[in-house]
Amino acid sequence: MKRKTYLIEVLTPLHVGAGQGLSHVDLPIMREVHTGFPFVPGSAIKGSAREYALREVWKRHLANSGVKLSDLDEEVSKGKKLEEDKAKKIKDDLEYLRSVFGTAGELEEGSAGKVSFGDASILLFPVRSLNHIFLLVTCPYVISRFARSVGMDIPLQKVEDTEALCYSMEIAIDGQVVLEEFVFKAKEAGEDFKKFVDLLGISYKHRVVCVSDTVFSELVQNYTEVQTHVRIDPDTGTVATGALWTSEYLPAESVLFVNLFLDEDIEYSLPGELWLGGDMTTGKGRVKLREVKT
Numbered sequence: 001m002k003r004k005t006y007l008i009e010v011l012t013p014l015h016v017g018a019g020q021g022l023s024h025v026d027l028p029i030m031r032e033v034h035t036g037f038p039f040v041p042g043s044a045i046k047g048s049a050r051e052y053a054l055r056e057v058w059k060r061h062l063a064n065s066g067v068k069l070s071d072l073d074e075e076v077s078k079g080k081k082l083e084e085d086k087a088k089k090i091k092d093d094l095e096y097l098r099s100v101f102g103t104a105g106e107l108e109e110g111s112a113g114k115v116s117f118g119d120a121s122i123l124l125f126p127v128r129s130l131n132h133i134f135l136l137v138t139c140p141y142v143i144s145r146f147a148r149s150v151g152m153d154i155p156l157q158k159v160e161d162t163e164a165l166c167y168s169m170e171i172a173i174d175g176q177v178v179l180e181e182f183v184f185k186a187k188e189a190g191e192d193f194k195k196f197v198d199l200l201g202i203s204y205k206h207r208v209v210c211v212s213d214t215v216f217s218e219l220v221q222n223y224t225e226v227q228t229h230v231r232i233d234p235d236t237g238t239v240a241t242g243a244l245w246t247s248e249y250l251p252a253e254s255v256l257f258v259n260l261f262l263d264e265d266i267e268y269s270l271p272g273e274l275w276l277g278g279d280m281t282t283g284k285g286r287v288k289l290r291e292v293k294t
Contacts, residue, residue: 002261002264003150003261005259005294006257006259008040008287008289009253009289011252012286013227013249014040014249026245027246029224036220038250039122040256041120043117049117052271052274055069057097061093067082075087075094078103100113100268116262118261119258121142122142122250124137124202124255125216125219125251126251130173139215140212140213150294156192157192160212167208169186193210224248227247227249229244272288
């Protein structure tokens with residue numbers, strides 16, 4: 001089995017919801033039970049990637065034929081939805097889509113897909129700062145998780161709760177790094193940490209800092225983006241009674257990583273961009289994907 005590792009760079013706030021919340025946030029994002037870290041389930045990534053692949057086939061071959069995208073979806077999953085001549089026209093595409101994403105089981109040859117989509121884990125989290133507007137924060141636990149996931153050995157420096165290891169000391173002000181209301185002593189990171197950041201190939205590597213696991217946990221649990229929404233009564237032009245709610249988002253500039261596992265006889269790559277999660281029609285959930293060669 002082959003593995004491909006992708007970085008997911010969040011371009012607009014991302015909401016992959018966990019249903020109704022019990023705290024002050026009505027619609028929280030999904031979080032790991034054991035860490036409280038935000039994550040994106042593999043099912044969400046697979047669903048968006050599948051919809052993208054279906055739409056590409058539909059636009060190339062069926063958009064002007066009266067066939068709806070939902071018809072193609074049904075044909076891939078269950079078969080016998082399209083007219084025989086149209087199904088024959090895209091026979092190779094149908095076989096490929098079924099091989100990659102699997103079928104619903106109604107087809108005689110139905111089976112699981114040959115590509116397994118893992119959950120996307122947080123790698124870099126943007127935090128407001130006096131230094132360069134925002135900084136991208138990580139921690140030793142997150143780095144070690146990435147290293148284990150991709151089979152690498154990344155030696156880690158010890159980080160105290162009062163310290164921030166900086167890829168570039170240019171972000172420090174008087175030897176300090178300020179993240180939200182927290183102040184840390186700035187220390188230049190070692191070469192191993194810098195090589196790890198270079199491997200990622202991100203645009204803002206000079207903004208990357210490493211804090212302790214405890215501090216990172218505090219930041220990702222309490223400094224996500226929370227937006228308040230209302231519904232306007234069309235008759236009065238004012239807020240409808242009771243129509244007030246809050247949604248939580250993983251902020252733009254966040255970076256996650258995800259592993260895909262492929263059977264040896266299949267080739268597949270994620271597209272360069274996808275829309276994930278909810279609120280897509282208001283511009284939320286646009287992400288950039290890029291394979292990382294480890």
